[in-house]
Amino acid sequence: MFRFIVRRVLQMILVFVATTFIVYALMFAAANDPVQALVGDRPVSPQLRAALTARYHLDDPFIVQYLRYLRELLHGDLGTQLSGRPVAGLLAQAWPYTLRLSALALLVIVVFGIGAGLVSGVRRGGVFDHATLILTLVIIGIPAFVLGFNLQYLFGVKWRVLPVTVGPDAGLTAYLLPAVILGSVALATAARLTRTAVVESLRADYVRTVTAIGLPRRRVIGVHVLRNSLIPVVTFLGVTIGELMAGSVVTERIFNIPGVGYQLYQGIHLQDGPTVAGIVSILVVVYLVCNLIVDLLYAALDPRIRDA
The missing domain is CATH 1.10.3720.10 (MetI-like)
Structure with missing residues (x-):
């Protein structure tokens, strides 16, 4: 029974990583301009765009952003809405x-x-x-x-x-x-x-x-x-x-x-x-x-x- 449970848990981990990877990839692909989405309809100055890009690591490669997202997810951090409210609170x-x-x-x-x-x-x-x-x-x-x-x-x-x-x-x-x-x-x-x-x-x-x-x-x-x-x-x-x-x-x-x-x-x-x-x-x-x-x-x- 113990080996049965271990096999199922390992399968769960693999499915979880694969699923979150697909979800994050779709979100990454659908984001046309994440900086503009963060500020809404207001115009974005070059200085503000550079600051937001550095703050949210938007210039990092996709795999680096996903690994950072996965690490935060495993620590219980579900991210922050575009409005600034934590997703966990929602x-x-x-x-x-x-x-x-x-x-x-x-x-x-x-x-x-x-x-x-x-x-x-x-x-x-x-x-x-x-x-x-x-x-x-x-x-x-x-x-x-x-x-x-x-x-x-x-x-x-x-x-x-x-x-x-x-x-x-x-x-x-x-x-x-x-x-x-x-x-x-x-x-x-x-x-x-x-x-x-x-x-x-x-x-x-x-x-x-x-x-x-x-x-x-x-x-x-x-x-x-x-x-x-x-x-x-x-x-x-x-x-x-x-x-x-x-x-x-x-x-x-x-x-x-x-x-x-x-x-x-x-x-x-x-x-x-x-x-x-x-x-x-x-x-x-x-x-x-x-x-x-x-x-x-x-x-x-x-x-x-x-x-x-």
Whole structure:
């Protein structure tokens, strides 16, 4: 198990370095005139340009700038926005909103996605099964922004059941609709994945054996079938957690939630390179940690994976 963890950690380090290199390279390539971006619309004198270039080491080669950025990143310095505000302070204020939204979306995925998939797999071929397959296929085919604007109009504007926007002091109820929209595609995928895994487990020899020896069907489903069916679902959920963090850009923009996704959108819109690079780097770390946890859970559920 120790060697398994070491291999996964080394892979995480390589992926982190490669990803941050690509992000910084894209930011470096997209920066037309970083000095002008720093001062805004004001004219830049030659003396000011020279001072800012020396202060931010803008005349250094790309690889030197990246290594300096990586060193500061490893020391917890996420950089400074063009407005002069630290990116770390911006993230500290934005994280609670994104975590609240992502946690509620994950709860919706687990309860309704896995629950619907389990019932659909156990009652394969029934009305509920066919309805679940059709509904999940429709949800997967609808873009998040289309679903978001339509549900926002129906529940917020027309029926006035839920708030249209989510303010800084909004309660948990206000996050319900954005959480459903954020987790809609993952919910549909989790339902279909759980259904497939349950159907395959019900056909396995060990299920027929434990059924033949007289175990109650509730125990067969709840212990033997569900545990083996959860292996691919756990892998999917781990990846989904990282996607919920990064994929909240559209949802937070629709509902004006001042979370990480909204701040990332603002950084891209304002061409604020340090903000975009800092937020994406943190999202990469979250994504890698979630994948490491999934690998450990996967190895715990199936010991054969440890030797893979």
